[in-house]
Amino acid sequence: MTLSKKITAKIRDSFAKQAMMATFGAQVGEIAAGQVTLSAPITDACSQQHGFAHAAFTFGLGDSAAGYSALSIMPLEAEVLTSEMKIHLLAPAQGTHLQAIGRVIKPGRRLVIVQAEVFAIDKDSRTQVALMTGTMVPILPK
Amino acid sequence: MTLSKKITAKIRDSFAKQAMMATFGAQVGEIAAGQVTLSAPITDACSQQHGFAHAAFTFGLGDSAAGYSALSIMPLEAEVLTSEMKIHLLAPAQGTHLQAIGRVIKPGRRLVIVQAEVFAIDKDSRTQVALMTGTMVPILPK
Amino acid sequence: MTLSKKITAKIRDSFAKQAMMATFGAQVGEIAAGQVTLSAPITDACSQQHGFAHAAFTFGLGDSAAGYSALSIMPLEAEVLTSEMKIHLLAPAQGTHLQAIGRVIKPGRRLVIVQAEVFAIDKDSRTQVALMTGTMVPILPK
Amino acid sequence: MTLSKKITAKIRDSFAKQAMMATFGAQVGEIAAGQVTLSAPITDACSQQHGFAHAAFTFGLGDSAAGYSALSIMPLEAEVLTSEMKIHLLAPAQGTHLQAIGRVIKPGRRLVIVQAEVFAIDKDSRTQVALMTGTMVPILPK
Numbered sequence: 001m002t003l004s005k006k007i008t009a010k011i012r013d014s015f016a017k018q019a020m021m022a023t024f025g026a027q028v029g030e031i032a033a034g035q036v037t038l039s040a041p042i043t044d045a046c047s048q049q050h051g052f053a054h055a056a057f058t059f060g061l062g063d064s065a066a067g068y069s070a071l072s073i074m075p076l077e078a079e080v081l082t083s084e085m086k087i088h089l090l091a092p093a094q095g096t097h098l099q100a101i102g103r104v105i106k107p108g109r110r111l112v113i114v115q116a117e118v119f120a121i122d123k124d125s126r127t128q129v130a131l132m133t134g135t136m137v138p139i140l141p142k
Numbered sequence: 143m144t145l146s147k148k149i150t151a152k153i154r155d156s157f158a159k160q161a162m163m164a165t166f167g168a169q170v171g172e173i174a175a176g177q178v179t180l181s182a183p184i185t186d187a188c189s190q191q192h193g194f195a196h197a198a199f200t201f202g203l204g205d206s207a208a209g210y211s212a213l214s215i216m217p218l219e220a221e222v223l224t225s226e227m228k229i230h231l232l233a234p235a236q237g238t239h240l241q242a243i244g245r246v247i248k249p250g251r252r253l254v255i256v257q258a259e260v261f262a263i264d265k266d267s268r269t270q271v272a273l274m275t276g277t278m279v280p281i282l283p284k
Numbered sequence: 285m286t287l288s289k290k291i292t293a294k295i296r297d298s299f300a301k302q303a304m305m306a307t308f309g310a311q312v313g314e315i316a317a318g319q320v321t322l323s324a325p326i327t328d329a330c331s332q333q334h335g336f337a338h339a340a341f342t343f344g345l346g347d348s349a350a351g352y353s354a355l356s357i358m359p360l361e362a363e364v365l366t367s368e369m370k371i372h373l374l375a376p377a378q379g380t381h382l383q384a385i386g387r388v389i390k391p392g393r394r395l396v397i398v399q400a401e402v403f404a405i406d407k408d409s410r411t412q413v414a415l416m417t418g419t420m421v422p423i424l425p426k
Numbered sequence: 427m428t429l430s431k432k433i434t435a436k437i438r439d440s441f442a443k444q445a446m447m448a449t450f451g452a453q454v455g456e457i458a459a460g461q462v463t464l465s466a467p468i469t470d471a472c473s474q475q476h477g478f479a480h481a482a483f484t485f486g487l488g489d490s491a492a493g494y495s496a497l498s499i500m501p502l503e504a505e506v507l508t509s510e511m512k513i514h515l516l517a518p519a520q521g522t523h524l525q526a527i528g529r530v531i532k533p534g535r536r537l538v539i540v541q542a543e544v545f546a547i548d549k550d551s552r553t554q555v556a557l558m559t560g561t562m563v564p565i566l567p568k
Contacts, residue, residue: 347481
């Protein structure tokens with residue numbers, strides 16, 4: 001489904017205001033209704049003790065992708081907050097980039113259930129490194 | 143319980159090698175058997191769109207505190223990996239610092255169940271901003 | 285905090301209508317504002333292949349205790365639904381009874397974050413067998 | 427992938443010993459390597475206060491399907507325990523039957539990451555009522 005230009009612009013504006021995403025070097029990829037992709041280079045600054053992407057980095061990229069997937073199906077004036085999120089770390093996050101695909105599992109007026117899959121991209125490979133499920137809360141102006 | 147100097151040194155060494163923790167400006171606080179405290183200033187570089195600490199930052203500090211609490215009760219040659227972690231975000235992470243207290247809930251040879259509580263510290267207040275529970279996996283040399 | 289008789293009666297009425305609780309042989313224990321205790325005998329009908337209480341039984345008792353702890357702090361006309369729940373199974377549920385203590389972690393108009401601890405009671409012992417955290421949604425008449 | 431008759435028989439034997447599954451009236455459906463389906467009628471005995479399937483019933487069927495999916499890829503002498511499981515309840519479990527499909531997400535010698543989807547089946551409809559992800563632990567004889 002195609003999104004209105006206003007919703008797409010709102011997601012890009014919100015993303016640009018998240019300093020943490022700039023620190024991660026993250027970028028917005030494809031934005032569709034209920035699905036948003038983010039990616040970021042795996043750099044030294046965001047690694048753990050073995051040189052792989054740190055779980056905080058993997059979590060942050062997946063959580064943001066999931067949050068924007070929820071935002072993509074909400075009214076233009078809404079914002080969104082993560083209430084809870086579970087992450088399974090499936091493999092070492094080794095490669096040149098991380099890619100996170102957030103998806104709405106179940107929309108709702110009061111809660112939006114979301115999922116994110118995070119992949120480590122290397123020259124010739126793409127490995128799923130995390131599976132996340134969580135709850136997003138729409139915030140509407142009073 | 144007092145920890146051996148070797149275990150304490152091992153935790154400090156491992157922490158020093160996590161570049162993500164340096165990017166967060168994080169520091170190790172108290173280290174006891176089964177409980178480790180970390181703290182970090184809330185800076186612009188790790189904030190979300192409203193200027194509060196980003197969920198990735200809160201998650202990362204809590205996950206590391208929990209992981210080191212598990213490491214504190216393992217044999218000296220062991221390392222530890224997060225297998226899964228759930229975070230409930232309870233309040234906006236607003237203030238000067240984050241403090242994360244990781245604790246072992248149930249030790250085990252193959253799995254260690256852990257908890258972390260994360261607090262936002264301001265001049266006159268200390269507010270719990272996250273509750274986390276998760277599974278750590280000991281890695282032993284073969 | 286003491287609860288009004290109306291809230292206490294409402295919790296007992298709701299519990300009595302849950303046939304699954306009768307199948308478990310469960311009973312309501314102490315009801316306080318934000319904390320509710322349930323218990324049930326460990327019988328053959330609700331066991332797994334080794335004769336311990338089945339995870340579905342442990343989960344159900346903990347989930348209900350947590351749900352009623354949320355209901356205890358809501359307006360009289362409200363009902364409550366579980367949106368999500370995570371359970372860590374910490375030890376085999378062996379003994380004569382299960383006891384579940386549900387507690388509100390963070391109240392809210394739209395979401396209530398809850399915790400439950402489940403214990404296996406035997407003649408001379410009380411062992412924690414599960415730790416649960418979850419999200420309850422208040423349902424108000426329109 | 428086809429499973430050996432021995433593995434299939436082992437899963438049916440283990441299922442037959444779970445009294446809780448008999449109380450639910452549950453039956454084993456398709457057994458494949460890494461995927462097992464269970465189903466059960468929605469009866470009064472396993473309902474909540476509105477007559478829908480109780481969350482304990484939904485959880486129990488999904489957890490067992492997920493556990494048997496893990497068992498299906500383990501050595502013949504192994505058993506399996508749930509360490510942790512998260513359930514998102516997506517819709518009221520209304521209809522004639524529940525169907526749970528358990529699937530291995532990531533196999534492992536020490537941990538198996540699993541998923542389960544639970545559906546409510548009615549005359550003309552099939553609605554997903556739960557999404558679960560969890561951690562199974564293989565138990566091998568010493």
